[in-house]
Amino acid sequence: MSEHDYSNKHVEYVAPEATPEEQAELDDMYKRMDEIHLKPLWRTIGSLMPNSPESQAVAHKWDWEELYKLAQRSGELVPVGRGGERRAIGLCNPGLGGNPYISPTLWAAIQYLAPGENAPEHRHSQNAFRFVIEGEGVWTVVNGDAVPMKRGDFLLTPGWNFHGHHNIATEPMAWLDGLDIPFAHQMDTGFFEYGTEKLTDESTPDYSRSERLWANPGLRPVAFPGRTTQSTIGRYAWEHTDKALNEQLALEDAGFPGVVGPGHAAVRYTNPTTGGDVMSTIRAEFHRMRPGASTTPVHEVGNRVFQVFEGSATAYVGDETFELNHGDVVNVPSWKKWHIEAGADGVDLFNFSDFPIFEKLDLARTYTPEGV
């Protein structure tokens, strides 16, 4: 990729000099094209087929304190229940026309559940995950399996699984929801169905059945052979994520490989039946960077979203710089050059992206201008 000149732009079409009579005929022709819904390529190619992706989406940061305050307020003013279904507030990319799309493909929202509140069951073809930034005491029930939600946990609700939530805690709880809603919306692939209003399982086990079967390192149940498109694990508990990251950094200290870059540990949540991504449209990762560690600037096809779990960082996206603290969310539009530098205390970063879509379609590309 490095030999391609990405500054190379289309040569703009310049119409030959026309006489007034010719111009009148051209105007007539373009007017008629417009009337019957036609558009000539020579007038649109620059924006339609740019030399490299030029996303309408922009890089933007959402401040967690602001998000949380408004979620709290909506908890006071708006009941959760059938119809609206969830007290989830979508992050709207300022470049995407006011739609609740953080990218052309991805939805990100803060979801808020007050003590004792239940969110009724439903299912949809859109893939969903939750990442818990703070709190505990909520169980998400996925196809009748009660899955605990605790700080740092990553939870899956892959497409077409019934799911609802209930909160038995004395404190409200907030988490980040990620889905492929915009992708389904724009591609017209979405289906939705109501389930029971009362949750099918109101038990509060320490571990879900899916974890008891599937979340034992390197071990799979012989009773369930074969590959599944969606991960079989409902909850990736924080204790495992935290340990995996600590071990990478400890191995780095001892002079062994494991980290992705100096002072930068990273894990990807995977489907234990394939070793691949957890869902067909969404990739999720967790990154831990020591104080001052930095990622390599890169352009990538696809969209990323980061949320700071702990610590602080500076994100550089295109020409913009974002200071990030606990809970803050920032997105990287397709092909915008980005890198992240950890703050003075290091940073723990949750990340998700739509990369599996483009990898499957053979459209994935990356370019590191400074080399790898």
Ligand SMILES: [Fe+2]
């Ligand atoms: Fe849902």
